[in-house]
Amino acid sequence: MAQTASPARAWIGTILFLLLAPGVIAGLIPWLISGWRWRDWGGLAWVVVPIAWILIAVGVVILLHAFALFALHRGTPAPVAPTQNLVVTGAYRFVRNPMYLSVLNIILGQALLYGSWWLVLYAIIVLTMVVGFVKGYEEPTLTRTYGEEYLNYRRHVPGWWPLLKPWRE
Template sequence: MAQAKSPARAWIGTIVFLFLAPGVVAGLIPWLVTGWRGHDWGSTAWFVVPLSWVAIAAGVVFLLHAFALFALHRGTPAPIAPTETLVVTGVYRFVRNPMYLAVLSIILGQALLFASWGLVIYTVIALTAVVAFVKGYEEPTLTETYGEQYLAYRRNVPGWWPRLTPWQR
């Protein structure tokens, strides 16, 4: 298990990782694909533009919440500096992969806002990579690290489609 970290170190590591991973995946790459150039949605703008911003804002809020939980558990989401304990609080009581879902929501919101098929294709590629990472590395590592605690969590909390009620340990 990871060595105890100071709260300051956990927060700094979490913030750095936030900019390096989701910042690139949900910010830099979508910008490179679209230039963040708006699209004229015409008479449907009243619906499409707010819907896009809701998807982006919800993704940002859930992403920041999930990242903060890692720092509060004295670790980071980065595999090289994990938490001391399994994070099963907050949004993690509803779904096991809220960060990945949040990032995908941000990208899809941008795809809609900028009417970008390139970002839709990028979302499919990102989702494929994320699922491969979760199945090939993350789940086996968490099982090895936390054993029955993670297996019980995995049995009770879905990976990709949130529960309607929070899981109670």
Template sequence: MAQAIPSARAWIGTILFLFLAPGIVAGLVPWLISGWRWFDWGSVWIVVLFAWMAIAAGVVFLLHAFTLFALHRGTPAPVAPTETLVVTGAYRYVRNPMYISVVSMILGQALLFVSWGLVIYAVIVLDTVFAFVKGYEEPTLTETYGEQYLNYRRNVPGWWPRITPWRG
């Protein structure tokens, strides 16, 4: 039973990585680019609502995904991975919910602050994480988990969520 209880080390590492990676990528850098200067959308409040929904959804799914890593006794950081393949929660719908969440938060800020710089930055972030997934993450997970990961990869899309959860 003790094996199922997440360690303090997993939680501390996960929280630290949360601030170091997405905190910088989806928080600090967008602030440096846009200055978080509000754009007055006036009567087009629906745009502001949509922007906040994109940011909030990104935050919620990012925190959910990070929590799953700690619950699986590891962190999202490649230097301190989980003991088991994470295929629960949001990972039953899409293989890369963290990356999608981060890009959603950046694009929400781009809309909220009317920043083409943030749109360009979001494209750069997406290209970078896509290259990281293809060049490092997928080969590493295949090597580590073998057929279990390959089966998961065959059934769960990487970037566009499934309608129903995978129950593999």
């Protein structure tokens, strides 16, 4: 597997993939579904709105962090330009799929903020597709590419429910 030629190419590829994948899935499509019209939560707004924004903010921060890790490892999260080494630092020490979970956080935060059951349904569809992709493509590919290193990582770090303490090799 070839490593991205330069740090600049890694960052450019990572940013482009960020805009194309999560940007569309967690930004454009929720906007098309909800119009980003805020729901009037009345007396519950003081509880609901901060929770929604916390979900969105945590999702965005972890997503950007996870994407940056790929660029720092001189590759991208895109299957066409991966890193040479398995990324098991940062958020990946807590859970194997922080990007997917972050995207779901962002979508569900928007569902709450906009009071949209359609966004909840969309989040369920995204989750179903992501799990299918992870099980059908990503995990077999990572196993073939990184072998025992990935299998060891997979044994210690859960795919979907984050550890409370980071895994240390």
